[in-house]
Amino acid sequence: MRTPAGLTNDAGPPLGWPSPQADHAASDGRHLLLRGASGPDVQMTVLDGSGPNLPLAALIPFDADLPARVAALLDAWHALSGRPRGQNPLTAQRRRRLILGLRALDGRAAGASYRALAAGLFGVDRVPSGAAWKSHDLRSRTLRLVADATALMRGGYRALAGLPPQFA
Structure with a gap:
């Protein structure tokens, strides 16, 4: 893929680098x-x-993790530029x-x-005893919580994080 000519020399003013908290020289750079x-x-x-007075550019591999890498790069840009991030998509x-x-x-x-899960999550006194448990709302809520968390564990966390599904 070729970079459009207008992008190569139009980087704009560089972001100022704050003083590094840590700076370690290595074989692949600082x-x-x-x-x-x-x-x-x-x-x-x-x-x-x-250097701190030169425009920065990012090298990002075009692989399956590209959306996550771009999101991390955008987070870094927000942090270094002092601009506020967007709202957290997860409500309280x-x-x-x-x-x-x-x-x-x-x-x-x-x-x-x-x-036992319902008692631990919602309180022992809220969980009914006997046959009333079979049709109680807390039983249904507990079953849904486990099912939803199991789906997250099996890869649904990627959708939660806004990442594309992984293909084997």
């Missing part, structure tokens, strides 16, 4: 840990001949449900019954 202006620290390898309610699902999956993998 490994830097930069404190982000807004957000997390950024780790990068800078090839020989690059969705995060709570994911946490409950993972706890339920861990309990199920450890051999806990659905009734």
Whole structure:
């Protein structure tokens, strides 16, 4: 693939590099840990001949992980440029449900019954005893939590993270 001529010399003003928190010279370039202006620290390898006053360019392999690599690059750009990131697509309610699902999956993998899971997740006094358990809402919720978490474990996390499915 050829780079369009207009892109090669039109990099614009370079982002200023903050002072590195760590700087290690290696055979493949310099490994830097930069404190982000807004957000997390950024780790990068800078090839020989690059410097803080020169425009940066990213080399990204065109492979199955390209969307994840581009997302990580965009996160680094946001952190170094001080621009705010977009909103987290996971609502607080969705995060709570994911946490409950993972706890339920861990309990199920450890051999806990659905009734024991419901008692651990929602409280012992909320779980009915006897035949009432079979048609109770907490039983249905617990079954769905385990099923949803199992689907995530089997590759559904990629959809959650906005990544394409992997093909064998």
